[in-house]
Amino acid sequence: MASRTAAGARLPERPGPRRRAGSPRAQGRHLLRSLPAAQTLARVIRPCYGPHGRQKLLVTARGTTVLTGYAAAILRALELEHPAARLLREAAHTQAESSGDGAAFVVLLAEALLLQAEHLLRAGLARSQLREAYAAATAETLALLPSLAIRSLGPLEDPFGALYSVVNTHAVCRADCLTKLVAHACWATKELDGGFRRERVGVCTLRGGRLEDSCLLPGLALCAEPCGQVTAVPGGARVALFVCGFGPASPNAPATARLSGPADLATFRKGSERLIEKQVAQLASACINVAVAWGDIDENALTQADKHNIMVIRARSRRDMVYLSEVLGTPLMCHLLPPPKPGKCRRVYQQELGEGLAVVFEWECPGTPAVTLVLRGATAQGLQGAEQAAYHGIDAYFQLCQDPRLLPGAGATEMALAKMLSEKGSKLEGPNGPAFLAFAQALRSLPETLAENAGLAVSQVMAEMNRAHQAGNFLVGVGVEGIINVAQEEVWDTLTAKARGLRAVADVTLQLVSVDEIVVAKQSATYQRDSNPVPKKAKGCLFPVKDELLGTIE
Template sequence: SLFSPAMDTRGPLAPELPQLLHRSPQPCAWTPGARAGEKNVLSSTAAAQALATLIRPCYGPHGRQKLLVTATGETVCTGCATAILRALELEHPAAWLLREASHTQAESRGDGTAFVVLLAGALLEQAELLLRAGLPRAQLRGSYAAATTEVLATLPSLAVRSLGPLEDPFWALYSVMNTHTVTQTDFLTKLVAHACWAIRELDGTFKPERIGVCTLRGATLGDSCLLPGLVVAGKPCGQVTMVLRGARVALFACPFGPASSNAPATARLSSPEELNKFRKGSEQRIEKQVSQLADMGINVVVVWGEIDEKTLLRADRSGIMVIEAKSRREMVYLSEVLGTPLLSYLVPPLVPGKCLRVYGQELGESLAVVFEWDCPSSPALTLILRGATTEGLRGAEQAAYHGIDAYSQLCQDPRLLPGAGATEMALAKILSEKGRKLDGPEGPAFLAFAQALRSLPETLAQNAGLAVAGVMAEMYGAHQAGNFLIGVGEEGIMNVAQEQVWDTLMAKAQGLRVAADVVLQLVTVDEVVVAKKSPTQQQDLNSDSKKAKKCPSLVRKNSFGINK
């Protein structure tokens, strides 16, 4: 049966799936083609379920976190589904397609990665039941497509709230950010809401790139704040600590000074005279490079690399402010914002970055550098996040970016859906009622789609530590009575309108569409074909396996090609 015992307690028992299938004018019977289709969908289901099992404990505001050991040996503690999927090494093509679909959701809407993985896994699991009951793969695909169309057409009718143009966005962003940060969600949401509100244009447009996020270790998350301009973690190194007018910036991802002694190309010197000549030539070359920067009007240099003291003194004499950056990611962001290239040699850029002023800022025990503009299209605010650990800062940073993305979506479409699994239960009720009335393969497919949707609030209840059967039975009864605002709370069912728990319509619709698309693609797969490796590749694999035996990996691989 497509319904769990908790579902059956609230209404008449649903007919068995084979009975529904055989109501069709052309009964479906088992054929070799159907069995072959079942075998391939079973393979896809197993790979998708492996991913879903990994992501399921992280879903929702009560989701848990995982300690990941990446391929480079870095240890990451995170509950973000996007980060977890990115760290996996996948071999099964179905799992690879599902990860690509979830990344599409993350890139386009910023949120809903776990939703896509869990819904796709549940839909493939229900597809397996339909194939076992005798539904041909072609009819299954068509019926799933019809159910997806019905869901997307019904979804806007469930939007019962919208963000007003002059309304505080805090309550609309809280439920989005609450799933990504562990502590002080209220305070962090207020900061993000205030930043979004301040950056929003008078005509209602919103440019998320005008809000920067900077993480600085030290203090606590409660010490986070908003600063004007673009703030990056770094410190001024020389005597010139600020440029208050007409800053012209150059970015370098190389040492600020002579080449390192560990460079690949080194001079071969056979006498002390040659050594002195090499040193003088190197100093003259560095002095010339600094002079070229000053001649081009460069008065701010941001360096991601070692800074030589003698070169720094030459920069001080030329009036150049030298800033030591902390990460390459911030250098790339600066390059995008300033519109100047990130150079690997000490040469003047063809197009220097321009801003109004640059100065250092002390934030507790940490140092940061502020870039300010006087034009409206440049970054206007930066959210400074403080924290004791890198992992805590990473979670707060992800929550902030999700909140900014959610507000950007609400500026395009202000409609909101009931959160906490209420929308999924409402859609499941509508599909179930229509599926019982349909003859042929579409009826069972609608019921299967509804059961897949019910698995999402069930996961929320499970992660919250609730009695899943009881909570699902109460939700089912409330939705059958017409109250589709009932969702899963911390202590049981709750009214999402009273608790102000909402989902953005754009993210939910995109997640449903992406999950359905990848499932329809996997259902049509006829066979998984793996190309035979060439002898040279086989030799390389054998040599790699010998090395792996000498250095055993700490990563365990399961039967579906997913590293854990």
């Protein structure tokens, strides 16, 4: 990729300490010691940016293979040594957790801003002036951003166009089919007052079939199966949730009890059985007919549950239990006791979906409080990517319900902001002028990356985009075959996610710009008491610090 340098006004070279031309410190020394780490991270993330980004196979130390193109997942799998790389990863994770998207945006834009900051420092700009100028450019960018939101998602409008960009970024294949399902699920669970609760849309993954075989089920579906003889509750289901085993409180109690003879052992066993019978009878007396447990299922307790027609379901994860608790409005019980407020639904039944099995909790219609998106796929990696894309689409719809404003996608917003900052920066005097131009050049690097990942001629695409934006058409972005009109292609980004991403980039960039040296203090492996532990020749020398980013897969 072509080097990205700040054009326009130039600053005079700052006179610095003279160094010998052949000295190693004079050659290849970075003024920003965090720049090599940022460049290494960006080199890893850049091929995955955008809807045409490539996937990566992450092989962990345990031998597990993960297929993903999601920047946050890739950053999470890296074991980073460089402190600046850790700081940049933390900012990307914060963006991903708060907005569900934009981790790659944070890494790539921060790397581009640090590169431009390196050029400005070499031109003679002081670090304090650079920080103030970058802060002013960030404030100007955030102020200009709402003016580009020319469209809002209407209350009765299909959110497919607004969610496609987010889902397509994370989905491995068939993003259009997955986006339709996510949009339909979000639309079906939207409240009459326009509100939306993310826990109303569940995601269930089942091996087998294709992604086109995915469907929506009314209610909540879990990847589980009944453990006893009762496999369905046709009506009036009352649900209790247990984050413990369905049986004795301590499975190891018979091995730790103090028993003096065979008679004590028989009495202990009878007492344990009577306790289980009493606990299950209490559930039945409280009209509990569905018990979901996250733990081991005791055979004696299961036999007693079958006698009282209680359907026992073993959950696979704690997340499913928490999700059931939020949707049903019933607490999670730590002991085998009736909950103060059991969950109610119309029926609970077992559903066969191809080769997979799911347990469905169905509510009465209208006013269904939950819908489950059942995803099908041939591989676990593909299902994991589809599930992640679905959750990010749900998060994006939640943000749209809070702020329905949309921005042009496909790099059009970044090019428009770059044009505005360039026009203003060329008129400013002092440090703000070059800083505005550097900020604009960093923003242009994002559509360049989109064009590169799409396999297009970067210079030609950027020239056509620049010509269109200079003419006032800021709806031109990067497509599959060249430039596109994002309004006609329905490619949009949410204003909330873009604004949060810019703030995260600005914060981490301003922090890294202030760093002029990275000093690593390491404790010696064998501590020895010595009156003079540092040799005379080594006094005054700091521990050598490597600028390279050390990254390995866990």
